[in-house]
Amino acid sequence: MKKILFLGNSHIGALRKADQLHSLSSRFSCSSSFIGIPGRGGFYRLSLDGEYLVTLKAYKRFMDIDEHAYSDQSPNLIRLSYFDRIVFVAGLCRLDSRLYYPPSSSHVPLLSKSVIESIVLQDSVEDSRLQHELPPLFWRIMALGRPDVVFLGAPLVSADARIFMDLACDSRDNVRKNSECIRTVCSQTLNDNGRPLMLLPSPELLDDLGLCTKASYFVDSLNWAGDAKKAFKQERDMSHANATYGKMILEQTVYPSLI
Amino acid sequence: MACNPYQNLPSSSFWKTGVTQESPYAIDGIYAKKFDILPSTKIAAAGSCFAQHISRHLKANGYNVLDVEPPPPGLPASKHQRFGYSMYSGRYGNIYTVRQLLQLAQEVAGEWSPQDYIWEKGGRFFDGLRPAVEPDGLESKQEVVEHRAYHVARLRELFQSFDLFIFTLGLTEMWVHKESGTVYPTAPGAIAGDFKPESYYFENASFGSINSDFRQFLKTMRKLRSKPFNLLLTVSPVPLTATASGKHVLVSTVHSKSVLRTIASVWSERDFIDYFPSYEIVTNPRLHSTSYQDNLRSIRPEAVDNVMSHFFRQHPKLNTAKQAHKDDRDEAASLSDVQCEEALIQAFGK
Numbered sequence: 137m138k139k140i141l142f143l144g145n146s147h148i149g150a151l152r153k154a155d156q157l158h159s160l161s162s163r164f165s166c167s168s169s170f171i172g173i174p175g176r177g178g179f180y181r182l183s184l185d186g187e188y189l190v191t192l193k194a195y196k197r198f199m200d201i202d203e204h205a206y207s208d209q210s211p212n213l214i215r216l217s218y219f220d221r222i223v224f225v226a227g228l229c230r231l232d233s234r235l236y237y238p239p240s241s242s243h244v245p246l247l248s249k250s251v252i253e254s255i256v257l258q259d260s261v262e263d264s265r266l267q268h269e270l271p272p273l274f275w276r277i278m279a280l281g282r283p284d285v286v287f288l289g290a291p292l293v294s295a296d297a298r299i300f301m302d303l304a305c306d307s308r309d310n311v312r313k314n315s316e317c318i319r320t321v322c323s324q325t326l327n328d329n330g331r332p333l334m335l336l337p338s339p340e341l342l343d344d345l346g347l348c349t350k351a352s353y354f355v356d357s358l359n360w361a362g363d364a365k366k367a368f369k370q371e372r373d374m375s376h377a378n379a380t381y382g383k384m385i386l387e388q389t390v391y392p393s394l395i
Numbered sequence: 396m397a398c399n400p401y402q403n404l405p406s407s408s409f410w411k412t413g414v415t416q417e418s419p420y421a422i423d424g425i426y427a428k429k430f431d432i433l434p435s436t437k438i439a440a441a442g443s444c445f446a447q448h449i450s451r452h453l454k455a456n457g458y459n460v461l462d463v464e465p466p467p468p469g470l471p472a473s474k475h476q477r478f479g480y481s482m483y484s485g486r487y488g489n490i491y492t493v494r495q496l497l498q499l500a501q502e503v504a505g506e507w508s509p510q511d512y513i514w515e516k517g518g519r520f521f522d523g524l525r526p527a528v529e530p531d532g533l534e535s536k537q538e539v540v541e542h543r544a545y546h547v548a549r550l551r552e553l554f555q556s557f558d559l560f561i562f563t564l565g566l567t568e569m570w571v572h573k574e575s576g577t578v579y580p581t582a583p584g585a586i587a588g589d590f591k592p593e594s595y596y597f598e599n600a601s602f603g604s605i606n607s608d609f610r611q612f613l614k615t616m617r618k619l620r621s622k623p624f625n626l627l628l629t630v631s632p633v634p635l636t637a638t639a640s641g642k643h644v645l646v647s648t649v650h651s652k653s654v655l656r657t658i659a660s661v662w663s664e665r666d667f668i669d670y671f672p673s674y675e676i677v678t679n680p681r682l683h684s685t686s687y688q689d690n691l692r693s694i695r696p697e698a699v700d701n702v703m704s705h706f707f708r709q710h711p712k713l714n715t716a717k718q719a720h721k722d723d724r725d726e727a728a729s730l731s732d733v734q735c736e737e738a739l740i741q742a743f744g745k
Contacts, residue, residue: 228469235469246545247467248538250531251478255469263468310545 138166138395139202139218141283143189143273144225145179146359146376147290148172151225151390152200153358154382164391169201169219172360179226184276188213198360216277221284221394223335227271229289230256230322230334233299233347234266236314244300244307247314249321256321256334284327288335288390291381294374295348308345315346331393338388341381353381419681420701421708428709429669430625432559437461439484439557443491443565444735445631445673445694447482450561452703457714460484461557463549479528484557485550488525489735491565493608493658494578494600499524500615503550510575513539514588521587522546523579532587554619563673564655565631567600568639568647582639597639599647602654609662626668628659632677633735634692673702 140161142148152170155161161168173179173195183190191199191212207213216222228235235255237244259275278285293299303311322334341349357376406412407424417423432438438460440450454460466472466480475481479488490496501507512523519532520539525546533539569578573596584590600608616624630652638647656674663670677686677698684691686698 236467238465238468243549245464245467246542248478248529248531248533248542250529251467251470254471254474254478255467258469258471266468306545306548313541 138220139205140166140168140221140223140394141201141205141216141219142168142170142172142223142225144172144223144227145290146172146174147225149358149360149362150291150377150379150382151386152360152382153379154386157379158383160383160386160391164395166391166395167202169199169205171195171199171201171214172225173198174359180271180273182273184273184280185213187215187217187280189216216280216283219283221286222277223390223394224271224274224285224287225290227274227287227289228266228269229292229336230287231292231315231318231336231342231346232269232289233292233311234269236318237300239265242302242304242307244303244310244314246310247317249317252314252317253321253325256318256325278327281328284329284331284394286327286331286333286335286394288385290375291353291377292337292342292347292349294354294372295343295351296354296372297348297374300345300347303345311345311347335389335393337385341384349377349381353377353384358382414679414681417681419676419679420704422676422679422705425672425675426705426709429663429666432458432710434459434713437556437558438561439553439559440561441483441487441490441496442561442563442629443631443633444489445565445633446489446561446563446629448694448699449563449629449673449703449706450483452699452706453561455714456707456712458710461553463553464546477530479525485553486525486528486546487550488528489565489580490562491580492567492569492578492600493564493605493612494569495524495580496562497608497612497615498578499550500554500612500619503547503554504615504619506615509577511572511577511594512543512579514583514586516587519587523583523588524577526579526581526586526588551619554616555621557624559625559627560616561627561629563629563631564659565633566635567605567651567654568635569598569600570595570639571598599640599651600654602657605654605658606661609658623667626662627671628663628668629671630655630659630674632674632686633694636692636735671706673706676702676705 142151148170149172152172155168173182178195188207191214193212201214202218205214205218207215236247258270259272274285274287300311319336322336323332325333327333337349339346341353343350354373354377356378357373358378359376401408405424434457436459438453438458440446440453440460450460461484462481463484464480464486466475470478470480479486482488487499490499498507498509502509509524513536514521514523514526516532520534520536521529521532522539522543533542570582571578573594582590583595634648635644635651638644640647652674659670662668677694686694688695
């Protein structure tokens with residue numbers, strides 16, 4: 137039975153809930169652990185000590201982990217090599233428009249495959265707006281060599297966010313072509329174990345341009361504890377998906393590619 | 396005492412006081428601006444590889460240099476230049492000749508279409524009019540066409556919106572497609588494509604033809620635009636990597652630069668066209684060629700700083716100290732690293 141660790145921020149909530157509600161781990165004959173430390177101040181403070189993930193006592197409530205994964209020496213150290221796979225959920229999904237399109241631009245550029253590859257495979261970014269959106273921890277765990285690491289990232293924003301609503305036809309064509317190319321690049325980018333390194337949500341979860349997640353997946357959105365809207369004091373949550381989204385992602389994308 | 400016409404001239408009029416005894420790092424009176432460049436002035440920059448220095452320094456010092464094809468936010472800054480981003484006001488790469496500039500403007504205006512511009516190398520396809528912006532090439536000819544269409548559409552917006560166009564004149568020598576007259580920034584075969592003598596010819600543009608191209612360029616711009624604009628010309632001090640003229644490369648370099656320098660002089664007699672003497676500041680004999688790197692061709696970053704310090708004496712830096720510090724660091728990382736397709740010709744030398 138493969139042991140999988142889902143490592144990320146508040147977006148883990150939807151996946152964990154879906155896994156619990158639908159017993160998905162059992163169906164896919166794996167055992168799943170979850171670490172979902174909310175916010176930039178939390179997840180991005182996690183560090184590595186050799187092959188151990190260093191957590192804090194205060195983070196315990198955001199962790200649902202097989203007890204055998206803890207180090208004998210400290211309850212704050214998690215032995216990463218205990219897991220066969222790690223799925224990164226924090227950071228920008230590689231389809232995220234913020235990686236490709238300048239925010240003030242009304243024209244969406246057509247990007248070459250080489251440019252897209254450089255973005256998909258980047259391990260750092262100089263654009264200050266994105267610096268907190270890319271997890272250096274992912275690349276540091278990758279460098280350990282094992283376990284098998286894949287990157288999923290956070291859901292794309294809700295279609296309610298209405299980004300790029302007034303795109304001209306040529307820009308819409310460019311978005312479609314770029315999205316297709318991003319999917320090709322991601323499917324061709326394999327980790328050392330021959331598995332896709334970058335996982336993407338299936339098109340049926342997304343709006344017609346593939347820039348946003350369908351709004352229905354944000355109804356009753358979830359963070360670790362439950363209601364994401366309350367937790368984030370928002371009237372409408374446009375970034376945290378619900379358990380239905382979590383189920384689709386786990387069933388369609390994550391488990392089939394990892395098991 | 397008898398009078399003579401030199402009697403009351405300033406020290407800058409005399410070689411001894413203007414050059415021999417003058418600091419080459421603060422040459423008094425070498426440039427007097429013809430018009431102001433305001434924080435709101437929308438600047439477009441283009442030209443030969445030396446123009447990249449000017450564009451970057453202006454951006455770094457708070458000037459409003461337009462960029463209609465900005466890099467994707469997720470692309471690491473270290474890769475911007477590799478893909479032709481952040482070099483100029485669009486992804487057109489280096490524009491070495493006035494003919495190239497004219498053809499680009501005519502293409503944007505819908506008056507002209509390039510021919511034989513899709514070059515192939517190793518199963519990849521390149522835009523021969525800007526072959527260095529996609530160094531790995533694109534997957535199909537159709538993709539080259541689509542990328543060029545997007546590029547030209549963006550340039551239409553650029554050409555209609557700038558207030559000041561800064562152009563660095565670089566070369567007179569060019570390779571031309573026989574059938575269509577399309578000129579390229581580099582010889583076919585240097586980066587991609589295949590050089591066929593029956594398809595291309597070499598032209599070393601004369602003063603007359605460059606002058607005519609420049610006039611035509613201004614006409615085309617006026618058709619494209621509804622408002623007047625200013626122009627700032629410079630001449631690249633970077634010597635030719637190689638010449639196809641059959642003459643010695645030193646003779647050809649002096650010829651090219653002389654012609655271009657004359658073009659700049661003639662056209663900068665107009666009120667709306669200024670000339671900034673970067674060429675003279677770099678090649679000043681007082682510097683004993685120390686502006687150049689060991690290859691006596693590439694310009695040292697210190698020399699670019701010297702050029703720009705003369706520029707900023709007339710057009711003061713606009714940014715805050717904090718921003719300047721950050722940008723200076725960015726600049727330091729990239730200053731000595733400009734993209735020059737022309738330099739690739741060296742690889743074919745003996």
